[in-house]
Amino acid sequence: MPYVPTITTMIRLDHSHAVSAFHRYGSETAWWRKRAIVTSVCRALEIHAQLEEEFFYPALARIAPTDEILKKSQSEHDQLREIIAKLRGMGPENAAYDSLFMELMRDTLHHVADEETKLLPLAERALGPELRTLGAQMMRRRMQLLGEHPVEMAVNTAGTFPVATAVVATVLACGVARLVRGNRHARAA
Ligand SMILES: [Fe+2]
Ligand SMILES: [Fe+2]
Known part of the structure; x- marks a missing residue:
């Protein structure tokens, strides 16, 4: 089977990109750069939250419906959206x-x-091979969401995580496509 990252790997990658984007911002940073960082981080957080709500949280709700961290996660996303607005x-x-x-x-x-510390390890203990299926679904959906804002993404040069993760996703997708083609040729030969 071609390599597809698990959903938990993709979520961790998004998180580490977010942390490094935050660290590029300081009170002395030029105003135009502040705006570029904020625009990029806000869009990235929105996409990340939407992806978690569409794929990750529903999968967790099936295995741990009463988990306290999971129960407050949606409202925490909503609070982040309020600050973003x-x-x-x-x-x-x-x-x-x-x-x-x-x-x-x-x-x-x-x-x-x-x-x-809580939700990703929980998913990794309980979801097994489904982690890769969810990873593939999340990757496809991310590309779709990024495609809805091509100008914003192209103009933004802050280099924050939706773009970086999209690049990783594209490289992986190209790798997958090559593998599929290679298998077809091998079968045809
Ligand atoms: Fe997250
Ligand atoms: Fe989240």
Whole structure:
């Protein structure tokens, strides 16, 4: 079977890209760069949250419907969305811009820590081969969601995680396509 990353690998990759994107932002950063980082991080977090809600959380709900961390995860995503909406409504010249972005960072890191220490290990213990099936579904859906915002993604040069993960996903998908072609040729020979 061609290599497909598991859903938990993809989620961890998104998290580490988010952390490094946050660290590129400082109060002394140029305003245009602040805006580029914030635009990119916000879009990336929205895509990441949507993917988790469509694939990861429903799979966890089947195996651990009463898990306390899982139960609060959706509302934490909604809180992140509220901060994102506020950030989009102001510019870097606003005195509250830095502190709001720091709030987004704190809340995201707290949420990510819960996922990495509780939810991802839980999924890895219980879901077995389904982790790869879910990974493939999530990869396809990510490409679809990124395709809905090609201009925003192309203009944004902050190099944050939806783009980086999309590149990884594309490389993997190309690798998969080559493997499939190779198998076909091998069978035809
Ligand atoms: Fe999440
Ligand atoms: Fe996450």
